[in-house]
Amino acid sequence: MNTLIIISVLPIVLLYLGLYKATKSLLPVTIIGLLAALGFAIAQWNNVALPIYHGMMMFDNFSIAFSGITIITTILILMLSGGYFEKISKHTAEYYAIILFSLAGIIVMVSFYNLVMLFIGIEIMSVSLYILAGIKKNDFSSNEAALKYFLMGAFSTGFLLFGITLLYGTTGSFGLEAIRDWVIAHPHIDPMFYTGIGLIIVGLCFKVGAAPFHFWTPDVYEGSPTLITAFMSTVVKTAGFAAFLRLFSACFAPLSDFWVPILLGITIVTLFIGNITALYQQSFKRMLAFSSISHAGYLLFAIVALGSGSANSVFVYATAYSIASIIAFGSLILVQQQNGSDNFESFNGLAKNNPFLAFVLTVAMLSLAGIPLTAGFMGKFFMFSGALAKYHVWLVIIAVVNAIIAIFYYFRVIIAMYFRSADRAEVLVPAYYKIVFGFSALVTILIGIYPDFIARFI
């Protein structure tokens, strides 16, 4: 709870700092604040978790773990912001504030114990993101991204709400516990309930960017400022899945016969659309957008194969994916600043001038591709194990096929960096970036080698 309070209050502080033109102090204050929030979150680790505030929220280990990873990811992303927001406009305080608002929403999302909280959390996050997508006010792409995201987001919210309403109509409550009890008590469930689940799936799949509700993802990711894209594709996606998982494992687990086929279909479509479309992209950023769709597909495994290990799988996968993505987006920012283009070609010959950057980016790509000894592999491994345990053999085989396709586009970056040459100057890598990259790469490899230290959470 303290975490949430800190994260909610912090932006207000920042707004004041912005008012008094203390731009230099924004980033340090934010990071310190987030670290404090992180500290409070961790302090509650393994405490006996009970729903609080009339069953509105529950800070259990699940929520703490996901709060932790989202906070850490946010810190890492914000560390990349040095100098980034200043280039957009002087309203940097607002940008930090809105990111933190969004994070507050995310904390709510991962800790909710009542559909009302879920809804509000999602909306806080989304509304902030609509804004963030459009902060490059004079950039047409950014505008377009914002509007597309907003329109479609609002539209999908309608379905989410309709779903929640139907659940409420059948169960008479928004509380997860009440709904679960109701499900257990009623073997013959009203069709309305099923429809409600279906619509909630639609709403949530939209938020996590699963096909066929993924269409906003590539456009919005591409159009948004890169740093915001990084935030969306890591923190937001993680939160989306945490919420998704929390809702389904808490309420709908007994009804898996009904919703697993839906999600199965969505998963398969998502995998194929994400991977195959990513194959032909010329823009690294847009490729990452499609790849994030495919990762959504892999993450859905945890929900399709709902079980005791699901939370853990999502956690490991999301962590791996997030830190690798941070490296990818971070490098993209640097390369984009130098070349003005986010095409694969702009990475040509990077290895010669920036061996460190090339190396960490390679690690990130390997991780995203799911090559062993990187965190990404462990994530996939956990997911596959879970799915196989539920006998989704075909799903896993499809996933394998997709993992193979994925290698091709991830390796395009590596190929560009190492095997193609281009005349280029050294990309300047600020110290903050180096720290973030080094840390992320290290963690990626560490998890890849010894996942036990995070796999035993939750």
Next chain:
Amino acid sequence: MSTFYFIAFLSIFFSILVISAKNPVHSILYLILTFFTFTIHYILMNAQFLAIVNFIVYMGAILVLFLYTLMLINLNKESEPVKPFMVKFAGVFGGGILIVALVASLKSLGVSNPVILKNPDLGLVKNLGKVLFNEFLMPFEVSSVLLLSAMVGAVLLATKDPKTA
């Protein structure tokens, strides 16, 4: 009872007009009417608080904001290019199918229990206030973050940057 059906008819009628009116301003005006019928629905269900909020917030604030924006950007004419017929048809068809699918999946076209006001005080401000500030205090507080964020964002986005542009 017939009041309900009459109002329901009006709701549907006006909402169709909302999406079919060529002029956006007319759309908004129809939307106001639609929302007004909703207010009547709330009153019918004795949800007085919602009726008032709907009246004030939606019709009074939100839709006026819409109207204001429309006026601001001079879209109060039939400027919208017409979508191709096929697209429209597909849209309407999709919407129609959605109705059928939703209704069918709800499987509730048949007669069911009537809505009975078990607790006539339910929708009164006093009662709702108790619930809101007791059970739902937490979301209430949290939604302030939402509004704050939206406020900051709206200001951020809508202001004209002096330097650029």
Next chain:
Amino acid sequence: MTVSILIFLPVVAAIIVALLKNEVAKYAALFFSVAELVIAGLFLSRFVPDASTQFTIDVPWITKFGIYFSAGIDGISMIMVLLTTLIVPLIILSTLQHKHSNAGAFYGLILFMQAGMLVVFTALDGFLFYVGWEAALIPIYFICALWGGENRIRITIKFFIYTFAGSLFMLVGIIYLYLQSPGKTYDLHEFYKIGLDAHHQSIVFWSFFLAFAIKMPLFPFHTWQPDTYTEAPTAGTMLLSGIMLKMGIYGVIRWLIPNAPLGFIHWQSLVMILAVIGIVYASLIAFNQKDGKRLIAYSSIAHVGLIAAGIFAWTTLGVQGAMIQMLNHGINVVGMFFIWDIISRRLNTRDISQLGGIAKVAPKFSIAFLIILLGTVGLPLTNGFVGEFLLLAGVFQYSAYHYLNITLAAVAGLTIIFGAVYLLRMYKNVMYGELNELTATFTDVSGSEKLTLCIICVLIIALGVYPHPIMHISEAAVNNLVQMINVRGN
């Protein structure tokens, strides 16, 4: 003394070497690889040639999934460890006269790959096996793609994706076995106890088989191989052909057949036929290859086909033959590629039709070439013969047992004719005849080249004349394994 020394020394060495520059890196790599060989020798000296697994290490790794860092050496692994630790210094030695840009990275990757392969050869845990399997793949990809020929980018990515595809299916198989295992672990010996029905074993069989067949590569999964061998730098080609493809063969012996014996029986004949087709097919293709490296690549497919056929026959003769032949093939093929490396480095071409008469200017080279060639065609008293003899005998036993009379063995045996045809044709065109303008500039081998060739030739003859000690290492383990999975039920 556990196998972890063997596994982690190359990792440490790789990191150290990667930080060094040029010449220093080269010699440091050589030093470390020789040290590794010495350690392997030490293991060998303490190795008791019975069926037991020795020098084991077993520490928890990912407890949630019952994954252990569990490795050890038995007779079969010992041979593979010897192969790896022997070939890697040989390869490094063979590159001494090369100038690789960024040598630190190059040798670091080689050593890292060695670690990966050693993991594969010693792993007793399915997950560890898989990780080693992939850990060996990444470095070789980079070696090939960074220091390879003109078309390397397209070809190596194909290679990588192709082999990775296969191994992902294997991963699925491994996870599946884990889920079926009674103790929910990845322990190999637990896997052996699972006892699925034939249908499910077939699934497991194919999931593993794909990975191994692609790695070896077995017809018709081989098309990545000639391209990759041709484009890769010679050291990479040697690593691929000398050691890496043995991962697939080893996998068949250790992971495929014992884990899915019923599935194996069910598909045995198909796989045998594939292997035998591959032998003839690849040999035939090798006939008219113009590029020396490509020719050796196809010849390697044929040889591996024979090894595979010997294993899939699953008789003591065949499997023992495979064991010794893996070592032999490693030595021979490295020798062959080194020969072509020497030629192409001097003359900047590998086009056989442009060569000729080299024997006249380079007698030492021609002798070494000839010995390696004879080893490859399996002339008696060279190493190749013992292996081929046992393999063919194994195939023969299989084919005699399965009422194919001797057809299968006879077709497989065509390799000894075809091998002679294409290799002698190559030898003739390269070494015999009159010198031309190009080949007149050829200089005989010297220095480290001479040393490398010398070691290879000595090994070829020594193993051919007295293979018994090597075979003794794996004998008990092979016997044990073949007895355990007695597919004939006799």
Next chain:
Amino acid sequence: MDKYIWLIPILPLAGFIINGLGRNSLSKNVIGFIGSLLVLVSFGLSVAVFFQIKSTGHPVNITYFDWISVGQLKIPFAFLVDQLSSIMLLIITGVGFLIHLYSIGYMHNDNGFGKFFAYLNLFVFFMLLLVMGSNYLIMFIGWEGVGLCSYLLIGFWYTNPSYADAAKKAFIMNRIGDLGFLLGVFLIIYAFGSISFAEIFPKAATMKVGSAPLFAITILLFVGAVGKSAQLPLFTWLPDAMAGPTPVSALIHAATMVTAGIYMIARSNIFYTLAPDTMEIVAIIGLATALFAALIALTQTDIKKVLAYSTVSQLGYMFLGLGVGAYTGAFFHVLTHAFFKALLFLGAGSVIHAMSDEQDMRKMGGLKGKIKITFATMLIGTIAIAGIPPFSGFFSKDEILAHAYAHSTTFYVIGVFTAMLTSFYMFRMLFLTFYGKFRGTHEQEHHLHESPPSMTIPLIVLAILSMVGGFIGVPEVLGGHHELEHFLAPVFEKSNAILGEHHLQASTEFILMSISVGVALIALIYAYIKYGKGGSIPVADTEERPALTSLSYNKFYIDELYDMIIRKPLDFLSTFFYNVVDRLGIDGLVNGIGKGTVESSKGLRLLQTGNVGFYIFIMVLGIIAVLAYSIFGLTKI
């Protein structure tokens, strides 16, 4: 003596190593001396072994180490020297020594002198291994090893591409046979669980006549013999092998290696005896080869080619002998053939040497006065091969023909006909070379000289052996008592017991003998009339020949035939497999999957139209699908 038996093969091996390593540093004399001496010592040891066996009658069987041991199969590295192999030892080391000696003179001007001796020594080593091996695998080592040496020596002058091709061809054709051999060995392992002679022959002896595995084993082993001993259809490599230096032709392609097939079958005689069908096949193949090669030899103009085809033909005789059960006779012929054919080759070498490396008989003539020793010895050799008594060839050939007669009259008739042809082409060669006028260039004539003693001494020794060699096997009808047969009796004991003694009547034998001698003489006379006295010479290559002559001269177009039915199809298949199946087919499929994925990516990305309306429309469709599922899916739950 048993203790030193390993020295017999090891000494030549040592020679190989010494000469091989010192080929550039040692002087030619030293090399020649070492090479010959070591073989001579081996010969001495072989003689000692021979007499030991002759006196004791027991074979020597010594195991050195485990070579291959897998499961039940134990293959030791072991030697077995019995009566059969002891004679082979004598031939190999004895004739081998003479040829080494000869080579000192013959190869004296060659740059590769050291290499040549190294190879020769290596060959002797492998050949000894072949005959001394106590099991099929050791035999196989030698078997392939001699093939290798043959390859190396045929390709000795490798700068000539056609020589290199001939070497390759020899090796490959041998390998075809080797595969058969190997398969036979597998079958033996499968049937007997062992491949040691000492273990399997007694086991085999208990089997029934005509049992199926034995048929397969013998046929497969025979395939090996066909390759090694240049029988139909694998004989074409031997004439081509004449590309090698002449001593090589004498040693490898006449006296020793090519007889390995006969040795092997004689060694496995019990198998063959128990497989009469195979025997028949062996006899027919042998006979056909004998006739076929003789026909070709009739018109050849290259002196070495004539000898080569004659070798093929004589080998055919030996197989005929084996096929009709005349094991001793066949082996006898091996022995005598070794003498006279080595002699003939060396003599031819001497001629070629004298003629400054000219091999075409059309360019020779009238040499008998110029190189007398060569002529005399060649004459002896020719008489011996023609089967004119009392020279050695007569006895051995006659024994085979007698057995053939006993077996089948047809075989006999063809055999005698072949003998006549043999006599004809051999004397044709002799007359063309030594009689008439000198037809070479002026320069060659000026250069004519008799060879040095190191070359003529072996000729003389061999000539003597060719003359008297036959007397160890004088048949009883002629008052001898066939020493060789008695000596070899233990080896063929069981076979003979099964085959039974079939004594021809003395009168029949006499008639047979006189027929064969008669036809030989007739052929001789005809040859004399045509080439000796008549002085006609074969037409030049450019001129037309009568159809039959042309057929013979062109070796019945066998090489062309093989080229067409084997080599070309294989080459075509190779290209086809590579270009069509591999590149287009399999790789095309693999690449096609990749390309297909990329293409589908091209298509699929168009879904991302950028139009929000479209996006939402698809979303709605998705939602409808979900709802539709809940309508229909629910019915199941």
Next chain:
Amino acid sequence: MESLTNTIQSVPLNHYILLSTIIFSIGVTGVLIRRNAIVIFMSVELMLNAVNLLLTAFSVYRGDASGQVFVFFIMALAAAEVAVGLAIIVMIYRNTNSVDINVLNRLKW
């Protein structure tokens, strides 16, 4: 008021569901067929209101107040969304002089 609310007593719940479903779908249709961003946004609002209506009906039907509280939150959201959404639309209008969503197709493929 009392008499007004009494009329509700005989309206089946299903009819409320039907009504809001229809209005919801009309909203969806509006989103599908219009190109003016503002009108689309209005259609979304229509959808939200349909949900509100349904929630209220359920709430009344169940006699549980939380449904109506939820409506309150939805309205709060709607207000926030409108603020942000209109800001975005205004921003876009500044740049492109249009609020036609078909103009927004720079990001594609």
